[in-house]
Amino acid sequence: MRRKVAWIMILVGFLTSNNCFSQIRLQGIVGFDYSYGIASGGLRDFIPKEDFDGVHFQWRYFIKRNVSLGFCTGFNNFDKELPRAVYETNRGTVSAIQTRYFHTLPLLITGYYYWRSLQYVMPYAGLAGGGYLVRYEKYFGAFPLKDSGFTFGFRPEVGVVLPFKNSGLGVYVNGKFNKVFYAHEEVDGLRFFEVGVGLYFGYPVFDDSFLREKTTRQLIED
Amino acid sequence: MSSCLAPDPMSDLEPEERDLYVTNRDVSADFSNYKTYFLLDSVQSIIREGGVTDTVVQNAPLILETIDIELQNVGFAKAATSQEADLGIAVSVLRFSEEAPALFYPYVNGAGFTGYVSPALYGFPDFTFVFPTYYGYYEIQAGSISIDMYDLKTARQPGQTTINVIWSAVLAGSLTASQGNQEQRIVNAIKAAFAQSPYLKEGK
Numbered sequence: 103m104r105r106k107v108a109w110i111m112i113l114v115g116f117l118t119s120n121n122c123f124s125q126i127r128l129q130g131i132v133g134f135d136y137s138y139g140i141a142s143g144g145l146r147d148f149i150p151k152e153d154f155d156g157v158h159f160q161w162r163y164f165i166k167r168n169v170s171l172g173f174c175t176g177f178n179n180f181d182k183e184l185p186r187a188v189y190e191t192n193r194g195t196v197s198a199i200q201t202r203y204f205h206t207l208p209l210l211i212t213g214y215y216y217w218r219s220l221q222y223v224m225p226y227a228g229l230a231g232g233g234y235l236v237r238y239e240k241y242f243g244a245f246p247l248k249d250s251g252f253t254f255g256f257r258p259e260v261g262v263v264l265p266f267k268n269s270g271l272g273v274y275v276n277g278k279f280n281k282v283f284y285a286h287e288e289v290d291g292l293r294f295f296e297v298g299v300g301l302y303f304g305y306p307v308f309d310d311s312f313l314r315e316k317t318t319r320q321l322i323e324d
Numbered sequence: 325m326s327s328c329l330a331p332d333p334m335s336d337l338e339p340e341e342r343d344l345y346v347t348n349r350d351v352s353a354d355f356s357n358y359k360t361y362f363l364l365d366s367v368q369s370i371i372r373e374g375g376v377t378d379t380v381v382q383n384a385p386l387i388l389e390t391i392d393i394e395l396q397n398v399g400f401a402k403a404a405t406s407q408e409a410d411l412g413i414a415v416s417v418l419r420f421s422e423e424a425p426a427l428f429y430p431y432v433n434g435a436g437f438t439g440y441v442s443p444a445l446y447g448f449p450d451f452t453f454v455f456p457t458y459y460g461y462y463e464i465q466a467g468s469i470s471i472d473m474y475d476l477k478t479a480r481q482p483g484q485t486t487i488n489v490i491w492s493a494v495l496a497g498s499l500t501a502s503q504g505n506q507e508q509r510i511v512n513a514i515k516a517a518f519a520q521s522p523y524l525k526e527g528k
Contacts, residue, residue, distance in 0.1 A: 188520045197517075
């Protein structure tokens with residue numbers, strides 16, 4: 103117990119201390135987030151429940167203090183087992199327990215604009231675009247009907263970055279809307295919202311001035 | 325949080341939960357025209373050449389009795405002989421597996437298979453059975469029960485040489501060697517096939 107308390111105190115001290123890293127300017131951040139998703143349109147017809155789970159990894163590189171470019175990937179899963187029901191199909195009338203599954207894996211280039219520097223709370227807005235790997239599976243009992251593809255999509259996003267004080271760490275929350283150009287049977291257009299919360303690790307701009315100093319000193323000594 | 329793996333109904337569902345009850349109908353058939361039926365008193369075993377040779381059907385009396393009751397429940401009357409019946413009914417057990425949206429009867433009735441019922445058993449020795457080409461069954465498991473309904477009334481008209489299969493049910497998996505209550509699984513499957521075919525009651 104004591105050890106736990108000690109670790110928590112160290113962590114709190116680390117996150118809140120002004121002395122850990124003094125006034126660092128971050129060059130980039132690496133983030134991991136969990137997304138709560140809300141299906142919409144045809145996807146909601148296919149998976150008749152609102153929520154699904156997603157996990158994303160992202161890297162953002164600051165080309166200016168208030169502009170980043172980067173990359174995002176991860177996955178979102180929807181699945182649902184429906185009780186036995188009768189379906190009219192083009193191959194007869196089928197009574198079955200259906201299991202439905204929909205999976206997306208985005209591979210996106212991102213661009214964000216931030217309204218304040220990274221030392222403070224920063225609202226941002228941006229756009230991600232690229233490819234989505236999608237997989238559609240519908241089982242009648244254990245009989246599968248499948249479709250998959252790699253297709254274009256885009257994702258507007260708004261959010262807030264909340265840095266821990268001078269630590270290079272922080273959290274972010276965001277809202278995203280995914281529009282993917284995919285259609286198959288019930289999914290006549292793939293659209294879903296996400297609300298995400300994530301943790302990021304920043305790395306500072308590399309400062310090589312101390313190396314130059316050393317080199318100068320070495321030159322003098324030589 | 326759900327796994328990133330796809331669901332696996334083969335392991336997630338109990339055997340009877342995986343059963344499919346598939347029915348097909350001839351869309352041109354008017355079921356109000358048919359009042360009586362003749363059900364063969366044995367269950368056929370359809371075997372693929374080189375496949376299993378076991379033709380003993382477990383629970384055959386239960387299968388036939390349940391179908392008999394369901395036919396009467398939807399309003400058909402039992403005929404004493406095939407000559408008096410508007411419809412012929414055949415019950416088979418399929419001893420092979422197919423995983424395809426199979427339009428399988430055109431070949432199960434022909435080369436490579438044995439055991440399909442003969443038209444002679446209904447008094448039409450020189451006739452052949454004809455299935456609408458759009459009938460589909462999704463999957464056939466070894467042990468599926470098949471029920472076919474033949475239009476004997478039209479076949480008796482002058483110039484006919486074929487017997488149309490106006491209704492067909494495949495209860496995939498219902499006789500799979502299994503765990504659980506086999507008898508209840510059979511009854512549930514047969515009842516479901518009739519329940520999902522409300523047009524059978526037309527005109528009765």
